[in-house]
Amino acid sequence: xxxxxxxxxxxxxxxxxxxxxxxxxxxxxxxxxxxxxxxxxxxxxxxxxxxxxxxxxxxxxxxxxxxxxxxxxxxxxxxxxxxxxxxxxxxxxxxxxxxxxxxxxxxxxxxxxxxxxxxxxxxxxxxxxxxxxxxxxxxxxxxxxxxxxxxxxxxxxxxxxxxxxxxxxxxxxxxxxxxxxxxxxxxxxxxxxxxxxxxxxxxxxxxxxxxxxx
Amino acid sequence: xxxxxxxxxxxxxxxxxxxxxxxxxxxxxxxxxxxxxxxxxxxxxxxxxxxxxxxxxxxxxxxxxxxxxxxxxxxxxxxxxxxxxxxxxxxxxxxxxxxxxxxxxxxxxxxxxxxxxxxxxxxxxxxxxxxxxxxxxxxxxxxxxxxxxxxxxxxxxxxxxxxxxxxxxxxxxxxxxxxxxxxxxxxxxxxxxxxxxxxxxxxxxxxxxxxxxx
Numbered sequence: 001x002x003x004x005x006x007x008x009x010x011x012x013x014x015x016x017x018x019x020x021x022x023x024x025x026x027x028x029x030x031x032x033x034x035x036x037x038x039x040x041x042x043x044x045x046x047x048x049x050x051x052x053x054x055x056x057x058x059x060x061x062x063x064x065x066x067x068x069x070x071x072x073x074x075x076x077x078x079x080x081x082x083x084x085x086x087x088x089x090x091x092x093x094x095x096x097x098x099x100x101x102x103x104x105x106x107x108x109x110x111x112x113x114x115x116x117x118x119x120x121x122x123x124x125x126x127x128x129x130x131x132x133x134x135x136x137x138x139x140x141x142x143x144x145x146x147x148x149x150x151x152x153x154x155x156x157x158x159x160x161x162x163x164x165x166x167x168x169x170x171x172x173x174x175x176x177x178x179x180x181x182x183x184x185x186x187x188x189x190x191x192x193x194x195x196x197x198x199x200x201x202x203x204x205x206x207x208x209x210x211x212x213x214x
Numbered sequence: 215x216x217x218x219x220x221x222x223x224x225x226x227x228x229x230x231x232x233x234x235x236x237x238x239x240x241x242x243x244x245x246x247x248x249x250x251x252x253x254x255x256x257x258x259x260x261x262x263x264x265x266x267x268x269x270x271x272x273x274x275x276x277x278x279x280x281x282x283x284x285x286x287x288x289x290x291x292x293x294x295x296x297x298x299x300x301x302x303x304x305x306x307x308x309x310x311x312x313x314x315x316x317x318x319x320x321x322x323x324x325x326x327x328x329x330x331x332x333x334x335x336x337x338x339x340x341x342x343x344x345x346x347x348x349x350x351x352x353x354x355x356x357x358x359x360x361x362x363x364x365x366x367x368x369x370x371x372x373x374x375x376x377x378x379x380x381x382x383x384x385x386x387x388x389x390x391x392x393x394x395x396x397x398x399x400x401x402x403x404x405x406x407x408x409x410x411x412x413x414x415x416x417x418x419x420x421x422x423x424x425x426x427x428x
Contacts, residue, residue, distance in 0.1 A: 043253075043320065044251035044253050044291065044292045046249050046251035048296040076258060082247075089344075089406075091352055092353075093348065093351050093354050093358075102262055104260070106259075130303075137305060137307050138306040138390055140306065140307050140308060148308070167409055169411075177413055178352065178416075179412065179419055180409040180412060181407050182407045183403060183422060184406075187298075187401065188401070190399065192303075194395045195396075197388050197394075198393065202391060204395065208393060208395075213399075
């Protein structure tokens with residue numbers, strides 16, 4: 001993954017590109033929300049879903065009846081993760097920008113066919129976000145496992161693109177009396193809300209109250 | 215847009231689907247960040263960018279040198295917007311979910327060719343996010359306008375999908391002593407950060423300090 005393929009080489013603003021696995025892994029691990037692009041009947045589709053990483057592969061899952069997962073299997077896929085860090089407010093419209101961290105993974109998706117491997121991967125997904133939760137839950141049934149498809153894709157063709165910092169204005173524009181800077185943004189996690197049918201007296205465990213992402 | 219086409223009809227969990235323009239417009243207007251899916255050399259690509267809406271069309275823009283914009287023009291595109299509202303923590307792994315508001319727009323993208331129309335649309339984009347900013351900025355030059363491509367796509371084939379509320383657990387699982395509920399999340403906007411080269415004494419205008427999204 002450290003050298004880009006022709007397809008993954010970032011074409012525009014390549015000073016913002018990174019191909020090292022540390023950067024790619026860091027972004028994937030920070031943001032479970034992704035957008036999966038696939039082709040169906042010749043047309044592109046983009047479906048938001050959650051992803052997780054194990055080593056040099058990215059995974060996502062859903063109902064075995066999902067058209068998205070069916071269209072992705074053994075097919076070319078683009079999985080994109082992006083984290084917006086700020087709006088970059090310049091002195092001209094043209095130089096406005098965003099600060100962000102993004103990863104694009106190109107590849108072919110494959111279904112996990114072994115039930116034990118599938119369950120282990122779903123456990124890793126859950127534990128990655130909420131450590132300790134899996135073992136607290138009612139166990140997964142064989143029927144549920146069968147109704148769930150997990151797809152896996154190599155990170156061999158992954159690239160990252162990152163922008164941060166202040167606006168880049170035209171030199172002459174810095175003299176103008178226009179406010180410029182960055183509006184930082186981030187994902188905020190609010191206090192958990194009990195299920196109305198929660199057994200009285202149960203408090204949210206630490207994996208809920210400590211949860212952060214982005 | 216009020217009746218779905220065969221292509222836009224939501225296939226999975228269609229109790230969560232909406233095709234009315236009010237819902238679709240509301241989600242597009244709340245979240246400028248989108249993911250654009252297109253096909254290049256037969257493979258799907260997903261690029262995050264910003265979108266804005268004017269009436270029954272969605273717009274996005276970028277450098278005239280952008281491969282993404284070139285591949286989208288006169289071609290089939292899927293533009294997806296999603297807002298994550300919460301993580302839905304159930305009593306079984308299988309019933310975990312997310313609360314979200316999402317829109318998928320399918321269609322063919324067209325370039326704005328008239329320079330005045332292009333500039334008017336960029337102004338609307340800027341003013342939609344930061345009212346009053348456009349007229350404060352250094353004016354856009356003809357060269358900058360030429361270097362910017364704006365694409366437009368009809369909302370005729372748009373659909374929304376929304377989930378909110380508590381987990382939906384298996385009836386028997388409600389008796390289990392497992393914490394369940396929702397972890398609400400939202401986009402947080404932090405205090406603006408001055409450009410290090412800002413003219414001393416300039417304060418961020420109200421369109422900066424009032425900015426919210428999502």
